[in-house]
Every structure is written in structure tokens, then in C-alpha cells.
Amino acid sequence: MESDNIKIVRARDVMHKQILTIDGMVTAREAAAIMRSKRVFSLLVKKRHENDAWGILVVQDFVKGVIIPGRSPDDVNVYEIMTKPIITVPADMDIRYAARLIYRAGIRRAPVEDKGEIIGMISLSSLILDNELF
Numbered sequence: 001m002e003s004d005n006i007k008i009v010r011a012r013d014v015m016h017k018q019i020l021t022i023d024g025m026v027t028a029r030e031a032a033a034i035m036r037s038k039r040v041f042s043l044l045v046k047k048r049h050e051n052d053a054w055g056i057l058v059v060q061d062f063v064k065g066v067i068i069p070g071r072s073p074d075d076v077n078v079y080e081i082m083t084k085p086i087i088t089v090p091a092d093m094d095i096r097y098a099a100r101l102i103y104r105a106g107i108r109r110a111p112v113e114d115k116g117e118i119i120g121m122i123s124l125s126s127l128i129l130d131n132e133l134f
Contacts, residue, residue, distance in 0.1 A: 011098045012091040014127060015112045015120030021046050024055065024079030028066050031057055031078050042109055044118060045082045054111065054118065055084035088113040089122055099127060 022031055022043040031043060045055030057078055065081030066073050087105050089098045091114035102110050102124055109123035 009095040010091065011089045011093045011095060011112050011122055012114070012120065014095060015091075015122045016126060017120050019044055019111070019118060019121055022057065022078060024048070024077065024082065026078050027074055028062060028076040028078065028081060029073035032062060032073065035059075041123075042121065043078075044111060044121075045078055045084065053085035054088075055079070055082040056086045056109075056111070057082045058109070086111060088118070090114070091119060095127070098122060099124065 020034065020038055020040055020043050022034065022045055024045050035041070035043060041059055043057045045057055047054055055078075061081045061083060062073075065071070066076050087101070087107060087110050089101060089110045089112050091112050093101075098110075102108070102122070108125070109121055111118045112120040112122050
């Protein structure tokens with residue numbers, strides 16, 4: 001059978017290992033400056049305590065929470081516009097299912113989780129642009 005020769009690619013195999021975190025009390029202006037300087041499209045928002053959920057700040061959050069309502073980025077904190085809780089992808093999930101999960105959730109990227117820890121980030125565009133999947 002031909003399918004016996006197919007190597008299963010896992011989320012951990014294609015994720016970006018660099019994760020940038022930010023505190024939820026940082027202003028939108030400060031967060032945008034960090035994203036520009038590091039050339040990233042998302043920041044993981046730190047948990048406030050052990051039982052808290054992770055958050056994520058993406059470009060669309062700035063559009064929805066700052067630009068469209070006409071708010072000053074100096075007067076808006078990250079926690080006001082971030083997405084929380086986040087959808088995570090298990091590190092050992094087959095990339096086909098990870099891509100399907102991200103796509104169907106209507107998001108562009110998701111943190112990769114292993115044993116309760118965020119170990120990387122996966123995005124739909126990086127599957128094509130940064131990897132040799134096909």
C-alpha cells in the first residue's frame with residue numbers, strides 16, 4: 001500500500017519555536033511597537049496566575065479594538081482587545097488535522113501545546129511558506 005510509506009508530520013515538526021509573550025497590562029501602542037520591531041504577527045499574552053488561561057494578541061485585535069472604534073492606542077491595554085481563551089494545537093497532532101482545526105476555527109495561527117506548556121506557534125501561512133510539505 002502506498003499510504004504505508006507516508007511519513008506523518010506533526011505540529012511540533014513545523015512550528016516556530018520563537019514565542020514572544022507580553023503582559024496584558026501593556027498598552028496597545030507598546031504591543032504594536034514590539035510586534036513591529038520583532039516582525040511578528042502575534043504575541044502570547046501571559047497568564048495572570050496558574051489557573052488562568054493564555055491569551056493571544058493578533059493584528060486583527062488592533063483593528064477591531066482600537067482602529068475601528070477610534071480609540072487611542074495609549075488608552076487601551078492588551079487585555080481589553082486580546083483573544084482569550086485561545087485555541088491550542090497539541091504538539092503531536094498530525095499536521096493535516098492541525099491545519100483543519102485552525103482553518104475551521106477561523107484563525108490564522110495557534111500556539112502549540114505539550115503537557116500544558118506552550119512550546120511554539122503554528123500558522124497556516126507558515127505551513128506553505130516556511131516548510132517543504134509539498
